Amino acid sequence: MSLSIDDVKKVARLARLAVTEQEAQTAHAQLSGIFGLIGEMRAVDTAAIEPMSHAQDVVQRLREDRVTEHDQRELFQSVAPQVENGLYLVPQVIE
Amino acid sequence: MINASLKQLSAQLAAKKISSVELTQLYLDRIAALNPDLNAYITVNPELSLAQAREADARIAAGKAEALTGIPIAQKDIFCAKGWLTTCGSKMLHNFVSPYDAHVIGQFNNAGAVNLGKTNMDEFAMGSSNETSYYGPVKNPWDKTRVPGGSSGGTAAAVAARLCAAATGTDTGGSIRQPAALCGVSGLKPTYGVCSRYGMIAFASSLDQAGPMAKSAEDLALLLNVMAGFDERDSTSLQREREDYARDLAKPLNGLRIGLPKEFFAEGLGNDVGLAVQAAITEYKKLGATVVDISLPNSRLSVPVYYVLAPAEASSNLSRFDGVRYGYRAPEYVDLADLYEKSRAQGFGTEVKRRILIGTYVLSHGYYDAYYIKAQKIRRLIAQDFSNAFKQCDIIMGPTSPSTAFKLGEKGDDPVQMYLSDIYTIAVNLAGLPGMSIPCGFGENAMPVGLQIIGNYFDEARMLNAAHQYQLATDWHSRAPQGL
Numbered sequence: 001m002s003l004s005i006d007d008v009k010k011v012a013r014l015a016r017l018a019v020t021e022q023e024a025q026t027a028h029a030q031l032s033g034i035f036g037l038i039g040e041m042r043a044v045d046t047a048a049i050e051p052m053s054h055a056q057d058v059v060q061r062l063r064e065d066r067v068t069e070h071d072q073r074e075l076f077q078s079v080a081p082q083v084e085n086g087l088y089l090v091p092q093v094i095e
Numbered sequence: 096m097i098n099a100s101l102k103q104l105s106a107q108l109a110a111k112k113i114s115s116v117e118l119t120q121l122y123l124d125r126i127a128a129l130n131p132d133l134n135a136y137i138t139v140n141p142e143l144s145l146a147q148a149r150e151a152d153a154r155i156a157a158g159k160a161e162a163l164t165g166i167p168i169a170q171k172d173i174f175c176a177k178g179w180l181t182t183c184g185s186k187m188l189h190n191f192v193s194p195y196d197a198h199v200i201g202q203f204n205n206a207g208a209v210n211l212g213k214t215n216m217d218e219f220a221m222g223s224s225n226e227t228s229y230y231g232p233v234k235n236p237w238d239k240t241r242v243p244g245g246s247s248g249g250t251a252a253a254v255a256a257r258l259c260a261a262a263t264g265t266d267t268g269g270s271i272r273q274p275a276a277l278c279g280v281s282g283l284k285p286t287y288g289v290c291s292r293y294g295m296i297a298f299a300s301s302l303d304q305a306g307p308m309a310k311s312a313e314d315l316a317l318l319l320n321v322m323a324g325f326d327e328r329d330s331t332s333l334q335r336e337r338e339d340y341a342r343d344l345a346k347p348l349n350g351l352r353i354g355l356p357k358e359f360f361a362e363g364l365g366n367d368v369g370l371a372v373q374a375a376i377t378e379y380k381k382l383g384a385t386v387v388d389i390s391l392p393n394s395r396l397s398v399p400v401y402y403v404l405a406p407a408e409a410s411s412n413l414s415r416f417d418g419v420r421y422g423y424r425a426p427e428y429v430d431l432a433d434l435y436e437k438s439r440a441q442g443f444g445t446e447v448k449r450r451i452l453i454g455t456y457v458l459s460h461g462y463y464d465a466y467y468i469k470a471q472k473i474r475r476l477i478a479q480d481f482s483n484a485f486k487q488c489d490i491i492m493g494p495t496s497p498s499t500a501f502k503l504g505e506k507g508d509d510p511v512q513m514y515l516s517d518i519y520t521i522a523v524n525l526a527g528l529p530g531m532s533i534p535c536g537f538g539e540n541a542m543p544v545g546l547q548i549i550g551n552y553f554d555e556a557r558m559l560n561a562a563h564q565y566q567l568a569t570d571w572h573s574r575a576p577q578g579l
Contacts (some may be wrong), residue, residue, distance in 0.1 A: 041473055049475055
């Protein structure tokens, strides 16, 4: 697999990371090395193997449908970059 | 006092030979004197620590002390602690004062332990040298021109330099064991699911696990007794009977079958590390253990598999950092997308961004099966290697890291070289098994070497038993760096 500089820029956009031309070039060189390492996986025959996502085969627990959290809006918003009247402020998104 | 075990400290506190306030102040004074050079702590807050120490003294006076009551414990800065700055080693969280406690922090608080401060770490736990921290690298107390390992490097250095009685770490691919090895301390990563991940800032959720780091295996057992436990707020926390991890410490090792994976003693292992590990195996034979040769044929694939799965999970977990509800926000932006892109570009460091890019790529349309699913399949093969091996042995031993601590800056430009320094630890996380590292001698340049001990699922008590018996027969674990 070979990754182009345009691929790096596209992925950066998907990841919501601003990159400069210089950063894209450096990342391109380093990612190529890392994908070289990752490419070693291809040599393994995994046709009959089930993917493993967790070590223990446990099922997802369900909890009772009841209120467990109380309102801590002021505490949580005390660490927010910008709030007004209990709302988080962001740039206008609808004209 | 600074070399005392947790049990000895607890006895001193109970006998009123020292108060928790005095003990906490002693460590705060050591931190004030030595931390400017070592950089093991990101945050100390004497006011908060001493308030907890005063409460602990009252609890001891009331006869309600538990094993860790009044003992100053350093917390890796990945654990949210209410009222404490919690940065995860990142500029992204440079101003984040946590509004809540991680489960592990709550467990320590309930036990009456004192939070001594927040230790330095690689940014979002991504790194093997502590050099990716926004707050600067930690120096190895054995040689300040060398790295302490990572990502729990601040914790390892703080334990080695006696800047705390004990501390916590987290381990996603070796982040407890490798720094423990490089700093000459003991560290344990429990079976996945034993310690709750609630309030532990997420890196790769299917691999992340909290664990203790300390001067001895006996101390680790006492710490794990407090840290472990079911928590319904973590969907992968395991519902199990409480156990006493110290229960088997005194058992003799007669008949213990130690498996030695041939892949861990092959090309790539430093001679000095190999010799120290072999000497430790010889000591185990003297203690009554027998040795079996085993093979983990897929372990060589653990690094490639890890660098698909961990970045994939990280890219998803780190999407929450967007400059809106908490953390860093770029000073200038034109619209919402620009706010996201600039806040993330300025708030994250190079290694974190690199892994977000890898993760986003392997999860993107058209590549998911070739990378993510393929890696999950090989993950199963790696786990099966271990279950086959445990049919022939009770415990697995080998090196923790291929070399002793390398120089600061030595592997800075080459991520692949840095990633390969976790070659012996990563497979354990992929399989979800418990693993630990204990000091077993010194290699080149008089730097510490770690012996890795891998157990079967939920076999922490047996591993701690094996480590403790070795530490009764040897004194590597009680060596401390000079001049501190």
